[in-house]
Amino acid sequence: MFPSGLIQLPLRIKEQRPLIHNMTNVVVTNFTANGLLALGASPVMAYAKEEVADMARVAQAVVLNLGTLSSELVEAAIIAGRSANDHGVPVFLDPVGAGATAFRTEAALRILREVRVSLVRGNAAEVAHLIGESGAIKGVDAGEAGESAPADLAARAAHRLGTLVAITGQEDVITDGTRGYLIRGGHPMLTQVTGTGCLLTSVIAAFGAVEPDLLSAGAAALAYYGEAAVRAFERAGMEGPGSFQIAFLDALSVMERHPLEEGTITSLLESAGRGFVQ
Numbered sequence: 001m002f003p004s005g006l007i008q009l010p011l012r013i014k015e016q017r018p019l020i021h022n023m024t025n026v027v028v029t030n031f032t033a034n035g036l037l038a039l040g041a042s043p044v045m046a047y048a049k050e051e052v053a054d055m056a057r058v059a060q061a062v063v064l065n066l067g068t069l070s071s072e073l074v075e076a077a078i079i080a081g082r083s084a085n086d087h088g089v090p091v092f093l094d095p096v097g098a099g100a101t102a103f104r105t106e107a108a109l110r111i112l113r114e115v116r117v118s119l120v121r122g123n124a125a126e127v128a129h130l131i132g133e134s135g136a137i138k139g140v141d142a143g144e145a146g147e148s149a150p151a152d153l154a155a156r157a158a159h160r161l162g163t164l165v166a167i168t169g170q171e172d173v174i175t176d177g178t179r180g181y182l183i184r185g186g187h188p189m190l191t192q193v194t195g196t197g198c199l200l201t202s203v204i205a206a207f208g209a210v211e212p213d214l215l216s217a218g219a220a221a222l223a224y225y226g227e228a229a230v231r232a233f234e235r236a237g238m239e240g241p242g243s244f245q246i247a248f249l250d251a252l253s254v255m256e257r258h259p260l261e262e263g264t265i266t267s268l269l270e271s272a273g274r275g276f277v278q
């Protein structure tokens, strides 16, 4: 069963206003800051190697996003990540476009070697490339579905990388390699707005900033995000992606209670690598 106390997490975020230190990409910076504000968290973007250790130290979560990476960003991300590790601050990695170029894949793997990352969130292709498996990737978007079921892929990746892994797509999965959740819901309109994956990683970080059980916090975040998308589509989706994006920010802000009681989290992974059973 999903722990019922986690229904209160959105309220806890609004009460605690956790500081989320994002080192993210130039495409999604504003959307990410506004999404975190809508949720009730406190976003900050800081990149300079001279200050990231200090910022990470006082944050409640650090997000490393490789969407528009550079050598300088990778160096600074490692400084931030290590500072977070030294001060007990959880680190969340979004390996945007891993597999699209060798530089991206190598950067993500280097961070995973040099920083203790708590959770990796990506689409199936990105996660597959991190563990040397093929997965069609076109720029930053997943291509055709690979051979592997997302739950099995996520469990393999969690074991190989030694982190929690969340794979998103039509359905979302999150696992520590042994236990996990399958989350249904969301809306395909999310794929028509750039940065919804990146913002989601930061939203997971905000949930993780107020709940130390990161597997449950991550599952709660995925379900909350999907429900916000459904509500946004009902409000404004027919108008098109621009209106949907605004309505989505609004939906992130208004849900005080979590929609878990509506049964969006449906499955629990009991046996490692065997997929998520109904």
Ligand SMILES: Nc1ncnc2c1ncn2[C@@H]1O[C@H](COP(=O)(O)OP(=O)(O)O)[C@@H](O)[C@H]1O
Pocket (backbone or CB within 6 Å): 122, 123, 124, 140, 141, 142, 168, 169, 170, 171, 172, 185, 186, 187, 188, 189, 190, 191, 195, 196, 197, 198, 200, 225, 226
């Ligand atoms: N076909 C789909 N139907 C419903 N929701 C989707 C679909 N594809 C992606 N999503 C949702 O879009 C959000 C971003 O996920 P995704 O597109 O996988 O990330 P990225 O943008 O990093 O590739 C997630 O909340 C995910 O559940």
Ligand SMILES: Cc1ncsc1CCOP(=O)(O)O
Pocket (backbone or CB within 6 Å): 025, 027, 028, 067, 068, 096, 140, 193, 194, 195, 196, 197, 198, 199
């Ligand atoms: C289009 C693009 N190019 C580099 S980063 C980026 C945004 C990717 O955002 P998301 O992974 O959330 O779709």
Ligand SMILES: [Mg+2]
Pocket (backbone or CB within 6 Å): 094, 096, 097, 122, 123, 140, 197, 198
């Ligand atoms: Mg992405």
